[in-house]
Amino acid sequence: MPIKIENLSFTYQAGSQWAYAALKSITLEIHAGEMVALYGETGSGKSTLLQLMNALLIPQQGRVLIDGVDTGKARGVDLQRLRRKAGLLFQYPEEQMFELKVFDEVAFGPGNLGLDRLQIKQKVREALELVGLSLPHYQNRPLNSLSSGEKKKIALAGILALEPDYLLLDEPMAGLDAGGREQVREVILHMQQKKNTAIIATSHSLQDFLEVADRIIILQRGGIFLDVSPVMLMDKLHVLPQAGLNPTVSMEVIHLLQNRGWPLENRVRNIEETAQEIARVIKGE
Numbered sequence: 001m002p003i004k005i006e007n008l009s010f011t012y013q014a015g016s017q018w019a020y021a022a023l024k025s026i027t028l029e030i031h032a033g034e035m036v037a038l039y040g041e042t043g044s045g046k047s048t049l050l051q052l053m054n055a056l057l058i059p060q061q062g063r064v065l066i067d068g069v070d071t072g073k074a075r076g077v078d079l080q081r082l083r084r085k086a087g088l089l090f091q092y093p094e095e096q097m098f099e100l101k102v103f104d105e106v107a108f109g110p111g112n113l114g115l116d117r118l119q120i121k122q123k124v125r126e127a128l129e130l131v132g133l134s135l136p137h138y139q140n141r142p143l144n145s146l147s148s149g150e151k152k153k154i155a156l157a158g159i160l161a162l163e164p165d166y167l168l169l170d171e172p173m174a175g176l177d178a179g180g181r182e183q184v185r186e187v188i189l190h191m192q193q194k195k196n197t198a199i200i201a202t203s204h205s206l207q208d209f210l211e212v213a214d215r216i217i218i219l220q221r222g223g224i225f226l227d228v229s230p231v232m233l234m235d236k237l238h239v240l241p242q243a244g245l246n247p248t249v250s251m252e253v254i255h256l257l258q259n260r261g262w263p264l265e266n267r268v269r270n271i272e273e274t275a276q277e278i279a280r281v282i283k284g285e
């Protein structure tokens with residue numbers, strides 16, 4: 001089942017002198033098992049779009065349907081169910097953490113699912129392991145003693161413990177070191193391949209998800225600027241700056257060599273594939 005977004009517009013402080021149209025006429029469909037990287041410069045509407053997909057915000061115009069249920073019409077328990085189904089990692093995870101200790105924070109979701117203590121502990125253990133943290137080391141740590149990267153991982157574990165059908169990650173890479181970013185990519189692949197979870201993850205940096213994404217969506221001033229497969233991105237190199245995005249190093253190298261007459265294929269995602277493509281041309285294959 002998909003998340004369907006139909007002609008969606010969203011204005012903050014609508015009707016006041018501070019009204020700001022953050023999203024304009026967005027139509028999209030996100031399918032089970034799809035990994036969508038959502039890019040765009042600051043203020044382009046990425047967080048607003050994710051919050052609408054999580055029913056934290058409700059459309060003023062158009063509709064968001066999660067597995068056929070209109071978020072604008074859901075109330076009470078149904079709204080809670082939608083928010084669990086489309087789990088959102090906030091851009092600033094502190095804003096979604098309420099407990100004092102790590103264990104209670106990650107256990108909050110499973111605790112509401114009617115599981116017994118052992119089952120809850122198992123869910124917490126698995127979720128922490130997925131983000132690379134061990135239960136014995138972390139379970140009793142006070143949340144306010146954690147680094148910001150650790151907090152982000154705990155918030156992510158809390159969402160994974162709910163086993164959402166749609167995983168909405170708002171800047172999951174921001175503030176993480178290289179190992180942490182790789183861990184997030186592994187979580188994405190795990191959820192996609194083992195659970196058929198659809199993932200929508202935002203970033204300012206193309207490189208963050210280029211290797212794991214099935215689809216790239218770029219927002220510009222609240223509208224969809226591009227919606228393409230990652231291998232098609234090279235063809236759009238010249239328009240990326242209009243959306244405030246830099247090409248990756250691989251894209252630039254391929255482009256520069258092509259300009260010098262090298263017959264290189266466009267369809268590369270990372271440095272390794274780029275090196276292989278250059279080697280192929282040098283060898284005259």
Ligand SMILES: Nc1ncnc2c1ncn2[C@@H]1O[C@H](COP(=O)(O)OP(=O)(O)OP(=O)(O)O)[C@@H](O)[C@H]1O
Nearest residue numbers: 012013020022040041042043044045046047048049
């Ligand atoms: N509560 C609010 N009231 C008024 N305007 C808002 C509010 N929240 C966001 N906006 C505006 O809506 C626009 C889109 O914001 P949003 O947070 O969705 O952008 P973003 O693409 O996530 O940006 P960033 O990359 O900086 O996280 C911005 O111009 C922002 O100033």
Ligand SMILES: [Mg+2]
Nearest residue numbers: 046047048091
């Ligand atoms: Mg944002």
